[in-house]
Amino acid sequence: MILRLVLLVLFATGVPSLNAFAKALTEEKPVTLAGDLGSAVLYTPRNGQIKTGVIVVHEWWGLNDYARSRAQQLAEEGYAAIAVDMYGHGKIADHPKEATAFMNAALAEPDKMNARFQAAKAELEKLPQLDKVYAIGYCFGGAVVLNQARMGTDLAGVASFHGSLGTENPAEAGKVKAKVLVATGGADPMVPPKQVGDFVTEMGQAGVNLELLSFPGVLHSFTNPEATAKGEETGLPVAYDEAADKASWAALLRFLAE
């Protein structure tokens, strides 16, 4: 209690290194997924009953610091968050070519991806008070969580940030249990307007509860603070956008709390 008060005072007075303080209130635990499916990292708040869990699926780069930082942030908000490695065993790409190769290898084994997702979900569900699980994903991870929704996985909701919205297996009416939040960049060449519109039609026809945010002029990967540098380095049309990042994160927090 005293620690809490001290931290509150420090937060309120704007002392630097707030990150370190916030992290001190959470716990990070590496997890080995059963069945040689690879690894994940579980972030939990140290105090309080954890009622809601969130599965976090990384960008095509792999389970890097960015995806972990989002899970960490969710733990700071009181959620249990598991950042799952969809590439299995810590593969992280630095170059787009490598990222494409990793992503294509994962996509070639949809059953294994699904097994990894389910194993991460089961890991969250070990928490005794948990009664709801959400899944969120970025870029490649956005497509992963939307596909889980399409498959009818038992999730309270899924959120996709600058994720691909197209599919060869559209959602069937009445099958989707999760509500859906999509945040997309209006100038993202990987998620063009027609793809967004077709996705909205698909969700409508399937009877899905949908919230869509489209930010004009915003590029792919807009939530990732390192995207701008990555774009300059690689020539990819990716860039961070602070306003869209903040607005979509606020929408996510509301979405999880509803």
Added chain:
Amino acid sequence: MILRLVLLVLFATGVPSLNAFAKALTEEKPVTLAGDLGSAVLYTPRNGQIKTGVIVVHEWWGLNDYARSRAQQLAEEGYAAIAVDMYGHGKIADHPKEATAFMNAALAEPDKMNARFQAAKAELEKLPQLDKVYAIGYCFGGAVVLNQARMGTDLAGVASFHGSLGTENPAEAGKVKAKVLVATGGADPMVPPKQVGDFVTEMGQAGVNLELLSFPGVLHSFTNPEATAKGEETGLPVAYDEAADKASWAALLRFLAE
């Protein structure tokens, strides 16, 4: 100040007739639009600087108590809200046939509708501290405000509730100044999924800041508490939906405050 405290205490203790108290904090003023364009009703909070105005456009029934109640609610939230009569001079329909006739007559004179909208906007802009104007509309009114956005009218934002989303004059890239909020019923036969999807494509291609909420299983006119009775009386597929009404109203208040 004492009045405010008394009211706060009354609100907090849940004394009945809160509506009457809330109304006492606002002012209602009939307005005659210049150029024999008809009438409107202006609602303003009695206290505080009014920085933001909202034009409210009614359903196909005409400027009835429902549209006025929304403007009233906005005044209670601190906004100046003008409920404008798009049919001109107090025509209110009771039967769908009559509503259709009124609506078609209005749609046949787009220049006059635009003049009415602009006159209501000018009325709001007389308020000395005003720096932003939004427009919201229900059903027919939703289409009216979206068309204003498409035309490039100088508005901070427009919000459509169960409004028709189709158009013969799609928005052009870079022309739309307003951000757009759309709340739609997933089971509204007047706004089917394909129409919603095509609209989202249109907005994306035009570079519009869009927030879309789609509520599964929800019918047309879901924000209007009288819709269910009206549906039973007329056989129209309209019904009130409390959850969708509350969620879309909360989204509107955030949209106006951003």
